[in-house]
Amino acid sequence: MRIDVVTIFPDYLAPLELSLIGKAREQGLLDVRVHDLREHAHDRHRTVDDSPYGGGAGMVMRPEPWGEALDALVASAPDAAPPRLLVPTPSGMPFTQAMARDLAAEPWLAFACGRYEGIDERVMGYAAQRMPVTLVSLRDYVLNGGEVAVLAIVEAVARLLPGVIGNAESLVEESHEDGLLEYPVYTKPASWRGLDVPDVLLSGHHGAIAAWRQAQRVERTATRRPDLLPPD
Numbered sequence: 375m376r377i378d379v380v381t382i383f384p385d386y387l388a389p390l391e392l393s394l395i396g397k398a399r400e401q402g403l404l405d406v407r408v409h410d411l412r413e414h415a416h417d418r419h420r421t422v423d424d425s426p427y428g429g430g431a432g433m434v435m436r437p438e439p440w441g442e443a444l445d446a447l448v449a450s451a452p453d454a455a456p457p458r459l460l461v462p463t464p465s466g467m468p469f470t471q472a473m474a475r476d477l478a479a480e481p482w483l484a485f486a487c488g489r490y491e492g493i494d495e496r497v498m499g500y501a502a503q504r505m506p507v508t509l510v511s512l513r514d515y516v517l518n519g520g521e522v523a524v525l526a527i528v529e530a531v532a533r534l535l536p537g538v539i540g541n542a543e544s545l546v547e548e549s550h551e552d553g554l555l556e557y558p559v560y561t562k563p564a565s566w567r568g569l570d571v572p573d574v575l576l577s578g579h580h581g582a583i584a585a586w587r588q589a590q591r592v593e594r595t596a597t598r599r600p601d602l603l604p605p606d
């Protein structure tokens with residue numbers, strides 16, 4: 375999979391060189407390219423923002439650098455279909471595990487990181503005439519820009535790509551893969567600072583362990599995320 379990220383803070387994406395994502399890149403499973411939007415700003419101060427028409431607080435990202443940056447992405451692979459464009463914004467669709475699975479099936483993703491009050495709306499309109507565009511949110515709080523959201527989304531997607539995670543089973547037994555939160559986990563020692571691992575996990579009784587884990591999942595989900603349980 376190829377992933378392009380356009381941002382005014384390329385250094386923000388440095389963590390994509392680490393850990394499983396970094397290894398996937400070294401192995402050629404993932405081709406991540408980070409681009410500085412200011413390469414496409416041509417005035418002396420390499421300006422990318424301006425005040426909003428109609429007034430209001432903050433600054434808006436001007437369309438011209440974005441238009442050029444997106445044209446350059448498309449032109450970089452003239453024989454390929456254009457990328458699917460993701461625009462992280464608190465006003466986007468909620469990002470979910472289902473969306474991560476959907477994105478993991480794409481050959482090419484591009485991310486447009488907004489800062490300030492956002493990107494001139496015409497950029498999304500222009501892009502949508504050329505490629506699929508999805509506005510995506512990490513839910514209901516405000517970040518300063520899209521970069522941290524890109525880190526989260528790329529990690530959630532990349533770990534689903536074949537070969538990125540060694541143990542494919544660990545992909546299945548996960549919170550949000552089947553609608554319930556994950557069960558609690560324990561390792562050695564069996565007793566630690568007066569706290570004991572639940573007896574059932576030491577029993578060797580696989581049926582009892584599976585039943586206990588399932589009950590824990592339901593209980594946790596009811597307590598922490600009742601919205602995930604089916605209405606009764």
Ligand code: 6GU
Nearest residue numbers: 462463512515517519523
């Ligand atoms: Cl995707 N972007 C920004 N700037 N803030 C957010 C977000 C995204 N998701 C939640 N808050």
